[in-house]
Amino acid sequence: MKLPNLNEARKRTNNQVDYIYLDQSYDENTFKGQKYFLRTYGCQMNVHDGEEIAARLESLGFEATDTIETADVVILNTCAIRENAHDKLYGFLGRCKHEKEKNNHDLVIGICGCMAQEEGVVEELMKKHPYVDIVFGTHNIHELQELLLKKNEKQNIEVYSCEGNVYENVSYKRDSNIKAWVNIQYGCDKFCTYCIVPYTRGKQRSRKSSEIIKEVEELVKNGYKEVTLLGQNVNAYGKELDGEMSFAELLKAVSDTGIARVRFVTSHPWDFTDEMIKVIRDCDNIMPYIHLPLQSGSSRILKLMGRRYTKEEYLELYKKIREWVPNSSITTDIIVGFPNESDEDFKETLEVVNECKYDSAFTFIYSPREGTPAAKIDDKVTMDVKEKRLYELNELVNKYSLEANKKYEGKIVPVLIEGVSEKDNTKVYGYTDTMKLVNVVGAQDKIGEIIDVEIVDAKSFSLDGKAI
Ligand code: 5AD
Numbered sequence: 001m002k003l004p005n006l007n008e009a010r011k012r013t014n015n016q017v018d019y020i021y022l023d024q025s026y027d028e029n030t031f032k033g034q035k036y037f038l039r040t041y042g043c044q045m046n047v048h049d050g051e052e053i054a055a056r057l058e059s060l061g062f063e064a065t066d067t068i069e070t071a072d073v074v075i076l077n078t079c080a081i082r083e084n085a086h087d088k089l090y091g092f093l094g095r096c097k098h099e100k101e102k103n104n105h106d107l108v109i110g111i112c113g114c115m116a117q118e119e120g121v122v123e124e125l126m127k128k129h130p131y132v133d134i135v136f137g138t139h140n141i142h143e144l145q146e147l148l149l150k151k152n153e154k155q156n157i158e159v160y161s162c163e164g165n166v167y168e169n170v171s172y173k174r175d176s177n178i179k180a181w182v183n184i185q186y187g188c189d190k191f192c193t194y195c196i197v198p199y200t201r202g203k204q205r206s207r208k209s210s211e212i213i214k215e216v217e218e219l220v221k222n223g224y225k226e227v228t229l230l231g232q233n234v235n236a237y238g239k240e241l242d243g244e245m246s247f248a249e250l251l252k253a254v255s256d257t258g259i260a261r262v263r264f265v266t267s268h269p270w271d272f273t274d275e276m277i278k279v280i281r282d283c284d285n286i287m288p289y290i291h292l293p294l295q296s297g298s299s300r301i302l303k304l305m306g307r308r309y310t311k312e313e314y315l316e317l318y319k320k321i322r323e324w325v326p327n328s329s330i331t332t333d334i335i336v337g338f339p340n341e342s343d344e345d346f347k348e349t350l351e352v353v354n355e356c357k358y359d360s361a362f363t364f365i366y367s368p369r370e371g372t373p374a375a376k377i378d379d380k381v382t383m384d385v386k387e388k389r390l391y392e393l394n395e396l397v398n399k400y401s402l403e404a405n406k407k408y409e410g411k412i413v414p415v416l417i418e419g420v421s422e423k424d425n426t427k428v429y430g431y432t433d434t435m436k437l438v439n440v441v442g443a444q445d446k447i448g449e450i451i452d453v454e455i456v457d458a459k460s461f462s463l464d465g466k467a468i
């Protein structure tokens, strides 16, 4: 048994990162005939980890199922970013417990992902949820087989709180055969004072560019049209590796593979270079879509958040991107109610939103995360005030989303068609180069292709169009 440890997770040493080439030879008969149910919560990084977990389970003989009633193993791949992620997990665990007690005593329940890296969570699982069989963290997904084989032990908990390694030769069961996630870096060293990620995912470790390019080339060969380069701070790529490419150079190299579309998330304003903006401007297959988290419009709060930029520096960068890449769309993340955020601080956030007129924004109420510096601040702002601020911010953000979308009406734009629309099977859906969701009529036979679409109607969160 190995329990997570916050002090260990916080540590950053100069220890070298190991690049480990995984041996993927599994015995397909190990769990033949058994079924797994996998549920993933949270960000794209978790979704992509879910694709790895699925591949690993299937190589051991498991088949996927989408109900817990038909499953032999349930794996919950969790998110820790805000408290409501916890609530969702415990709600679902209740259902699993019921199923195990009433119908299937042999049901194996496993928890992994970011919550598994939290000391407090694992303590609670041990005390109050003894029916959970296995717990493993973000650093040891590749030990799933051993954990499943030892499942008869009482609560098998293996969570490493290390800085982390880089695993290569990973298999994925990708959710799509049109677009793919590609990790370029793991972990985060920024330690924004509100954020749990540097503790749950370890230090920043970049993959070698040669491995990344190899993976993208393989995806191109297999017919993929789009890759999204993934990392907590993609534009800090390579900084900790001697002689490695910069993110701008990596973007160019990925563009040179000839894949139809390249995207990347998430960029940190602090690491955004002019070279990056030029590469985005100059390479047609790098999509003009940038997610640029603001977090707060108040320099005072930004400083307390440890964000490393002021409101003015952010605005300067924002304007430069808009000027140099005029057709770009820019989205953001904003937190309201950081401890002791004043009315004046909040007003500055609204001012920045008024100035940037984002294409869209993800907005959150600050959620204290155990072990982070911000969680220790005595916060005088009530939840009522925070909720009102969120409401006001959302009104403004939605107004600008609609405005940005309205500009598309009557235009003809390229859309990568991804599949049949869930709500209306006479339509298909896809995304523009600028990451706008479009529901399209007349393109049933165009799934997997980039086609010209005329936009006939714009809403706050999607566009309607017809194929040309
Ligand atoms: N509370 C609220 N929102 C948070 N985020 C990260 N940590 C917290 C927190 N403790 C938001 C940030 C980040 C996004 C992924 O989640 O805006 O960019």
Ligand code: SF4
Residues within 6 Å of the ligand: 188, 189, 190, 191, 192, 195, 196, 197, 198, 232, 233, 268
């Ligand atoms: Fe969290 Fe900041 Fe790292 Fe983003 S950059 S993952 S917000 S610590």
